[in-house]
Amino acid sequence: MKKPVLAVLALVVCALSVAAQPRPAAPPPPPGRVLAVKAGRLVDPDAGTAASNQTILVQDGRITAVGGNVSIPPGAEVLDLSRSTVLPGLVDAHTHLALTIIPERDAGKWFYSMVNDSTPYRAVEAAGNAFTMLQSGFTLVRDLGNNGMYADTALRQAIEAGWIPGPTVINAGIIIGGYGGQMHETPEREGLLYPEYIHADSNAEIIEAVHRNVHYGAKVIKVLVDESADHAPYTVDQLKLFVAEAVNAGRKVAGHVHSDQAARRAAEAGLWSIEHGGTSSDETLQLMKTKGIWRVGTDVPLTAYHGTQRGFDRAVDRLKAAYRIGVRSCFSTDVDYYIPGMTRGEAVMNFLITWKAAGIPAKDILKAMTTYGYQVSEVEKERGPIKVGLAADMIAVDGDPLSDIDTLRKVTFVMKDGKVFKKDNVVAPAAFYK
Numbered sequence: 461m462k463k464p465v466l467a468v469l470a471l472v473v474c475a476l477s478v479a480a481q482p483r484p485a486a487p488p489p490p491p492g493r494v495l496a497v498k499a500g501r502l503v504d505p506d507a508g509t510a511a512s513n514q515t516i517l518v519q520d521g522r523i524t525a526v527g528g529n530v531s532i533p534p535g536a537e538v539l540d541l542s543r544s545t546v547l548p549g550l551v552d553a554h555t556h557l558a559l560t561i562i563p564e565r566d567a568g569k570w571f572y573s574m575v576n577d578s579t580p581y582r583a584v585e586a587a588g589n590a591f592t593m594l595q596s597g598f599t600l601v602r603d604l605g606n607n608g609m610y611a612d613t614a615l616r617q618a619i620e621a622g623w624i625p626g627p628t629v630i631n632a633g634i635i636i637g638g639y640g641g642q643m644h645e646t647p648e649r650e651g652l653l654y655p656e657y658i659h660a661d662s663n664a665e666i667i668e669a670v671h672r673n674v675h676y677g678a679k680v681i682k683v684l685v686d687e688s689a690d691h692a693p694y695t696v697d698q699l700k701l702f703v704a705e706a707v708n709a710g711r712k713v714a715g716h717v718h719s720d721q722a723a724r725r726a727a728e729a730g731l732w733s734i735e736h737g738g739t740s741s742d743e744t745l746q747l748m749k750t751k752g753i754w755r756v757g758t759d760v761p762l763t764a765y766h767g768t769q770r771g772f773d774r775a776v777d778r779l780k781a782a783y784r785i786g787v788r789s790c791f792s793t794d795v796d797y798y799i800p801g802m803t804r805g806e807a808v809m810n811f812l813i814t815w816k817a818a819g820i821p822a823k824d825i826l827k828a829m830t831t832y833g834y835q836v837s838e839v840e841k842e843r844g845p846i847k848v849g850l851a852a853d854m855i856a857v858d859g860d861p862l863s864d865i866d867t868l869r870k871v872t873f874v875m876k877d878g879k880v881f882k883k884d885n886v887v888a889p890a891a892f893y894k
C-alpha cells in the first residue's frame with residue numbers, strides 16, 4: 461500500500477513545484493510615519509556617558525537617525541522626552557516567564573507548577589509576566605527552561621508575530637539534564653518530572669536532546685551541569701559534546717551550575733555562560749575571565765518576602781569577587797514567584813539590592829543590565845544599542861541612572877520595535893494590536 465501512496469505524493473509535490481512559478485514581486489508597502497523622540501539626555505551605557513538634547517528618528521520599527529543636529533521631517537509624530545533621560549531597554553539574562561510559584565498554593569516549591577498547571581495555562585501566564593517585564597523597561601530576556609512543553613517558544617513566537625507586547629525572548633526550550641533533572645524523586649513516582657526536563661545521560665541522548673530542542677524552537681541550549689550531591693555532574697567530555705552539537709546548530713550552551721566543581725568543568729568545556737554558580741571560587745572565576753565565559757549569577761537579594769541572610773551574603777561576596785577579577789556579570793534574576801502586590805517586573809528590579817550591596821558603581825550596573833545582556837543574548841547587531849539601523853527599543857526615566865541606579869525603578873516610557881508601549885508612566889499598548 462505504501463508505494464502507490466508515495467507515488468501519488470510525489471506527483472502532488474511535482475505539481476506543486478511546477479505551480480510555484482516566481483510571481484512578480486508585490487510593491488513594497490509605503491514607509492510608515494516617522495516618530496521623533498526628543499531626549500533631554502541620551503545615555504550610552506557601553507561608554508558610561510550621556511549626551512544632552514538628542515533627537516532619535518524611528519521609522520518602521522528601526523532607528524533611522526540619532527544626534528544633536530537631526531532635523532525632524534514634516535509630518536513626524538514628536539515624542540517629547542526633553543525632561544527625561546532616554547536609554548536602551550533593560551535585560552534580565554535569566555528568567556522563567558512560564559513558571560510562577562504561588563505562595564498560598566505551592567509552599568515555595570517551584571515544581572508544583574509541573575503537576576498543577578498545563579502548558580497552555582503556563583503560556584498565558586508567561587504572556588502576563590512578559591507584559592509586566594516590558595512595563596518595567598525590560599525589552600529583552602533570556603528565558604531558560606522550566607516552561608512546560610515549550611511554552612517559552614510559544615511566547616517568543618507570539619511576541620514576534622505581534623499578537624502580544626513583550627520583550628524579545630531568547631528561549632531555551634526544555635532543560636537537558638542527567639537522570640532526575642532538578643527533582644528528588646521517589647522510585648514509586650519515577651518520571652514525575654518529565655517532560656519538564658529532557659533526560660540525557662549517554663552521548664546519543666545528549667545529541668538527540670540538543671536536536672530536539674533546536675527543532676522545537678530553542679535559541680539557546682540549557683544544560684543542567686549539576687544540581688546537588690545526589691546528581692553526578694556531567695563530565696568535561698560530555699559538556700564538550702553539548703557545545704559541539706549546539707555550535708553545529710548555531711546555538712550557544714548555558715550551564716546551570718551548583719558546585720564549584722561543576723563550574724570549573726563548565727568553564728573547561730567552554731560553555732558560553734555559567735548560570736548561578738553561587739559557590740564558584742576565585743580560581744574558577746579567573747578561568748571564566750580568561751576564557752571569556754559569561755557569568756549569569758542570578759544574585760539573590762534579601763527582601764522581606766524572599767532570600768536569606770546567608771544566601772544574600774554569599775551572593776554579594778561572589779558578585780563582588782567577579783567584579784574585582786573582571787568576569788563579565790549579567791544582570792539576571794531567576795525570579796519565578798508571585799509576590800502579592802508586586803508585578804514580576806518589580807520583583808526583578810529588586811535585584812538591584814544585591815548589585816548595590818556589592819559596591820558596583822551605577823554605570824557598571826547599567827552596563828550589566830544593557831550592553832552585557834545584549835551580548836550574552838547575541839542580539840547586539842540587531843537590537844539593544846540606540847544606533848542607526850537597529851530595532852527601536854528604548855526607555856526613559858527621570859534623573860540620571862549613571863549616578864543613581866534606582867532611577868530605573870520608575871520607567872516612565874517604553875518603546876519596543878518602534879511602538880510606544882508606555883508613555884507618561886502609563887501603559888498604553890494599543891499600537892501592538894493593529
Ligand SMILES: [Zn+2]
Binds near residue numbers: 555556604794
Ligand atoms: Zn533558573
